[in-house]
Amino acid sequence: MAASAAALAPGRALAQAPAAGSAEQRLRERGIELPRSGAPVANYVPAVRTGNLVYLAGTGPIRPDGTFATGKVGKDVSVEEAYQHARLTGLVLLSALRGAVGSLDAVTRVVKVLGMVNAVPEFTDHPKVINGCSDLFVEIFGDRGRHARSAVGMGSLPFGISVEIEAIFEVA
Template sequence: MTETTASAVEAKLADLGLTLPEVAAPVAAYVPAVTSGQYVYTSGQLPFIKGELPAAGKVGADVTPEQAKELAGTCVLNALAAVKSVIGDLDRITRVVKVVGFVASDPAFTGQPGVVNGASELLGEVLGEAGVHARSAVGVAVLPLDSPVEVELVVEYA
């Protein structure tokens, strides 16, 4: 495969009208992703689009659950970019093992699983059976930079 040929995963993203972004620059002292054995562990990915957060605040107060679900998908795009940066080709993914989604939540908001579905559904669309995973959807008081959502992945690759 040459650099000008998109992977099958990237072709599926393109079919959905999505492109893999540049790897988001870390906002503190860490790297976007590391490998250990046949696994990639991503750092928590915020929903940056071209270096900017498109929304901020608490889900259920400042951000609607629908907006947050879409932002969770953006987090996955950033996580996939981080995965590609350490394994070179997303077609090497054999399984998404775990997704952890954090949702900055208004105290009355209890729909965290629906928000994190934005991440899970996108992984299923682009990776098929390899995108089926275990998951946690956690409500938190605040996230870095007042982001409404943050997602991290554990991915197995060959």
């Protein structure tokens, strides 16, 4: 589905991307600590590197206390709360990526993000929710953080989480 021209217009939040530089330094400057990567909850690995691409498995929002952020968006969770859940999910993804490649400074490009939103059938603001992760990636990687993306609704997600996101990164 194509986004409106207004949503893609320069001057929006994503247009305020920081210049090229160290992603690890940006995390430190912003006081952002990545969560510890947990063990997979099923028969898969959190990251697979093939050539210069790293595929990250879908993961959900984990709060600083280690619990999942849960609920159905449009019923139990507001768009604003779900945006924050997507940002938390982005932090979990960055932690898994760092674990796979050693440093976020190895990232040359965020390639693709697939965001899944546990939402009521009438909910239509999936892109606004997944912006929580997309905005984080642009904040940390600058223009290298701009990516192709899909944002879709789901009838349910594992453990009742509100958001699940997977991503593909290009690394040096």
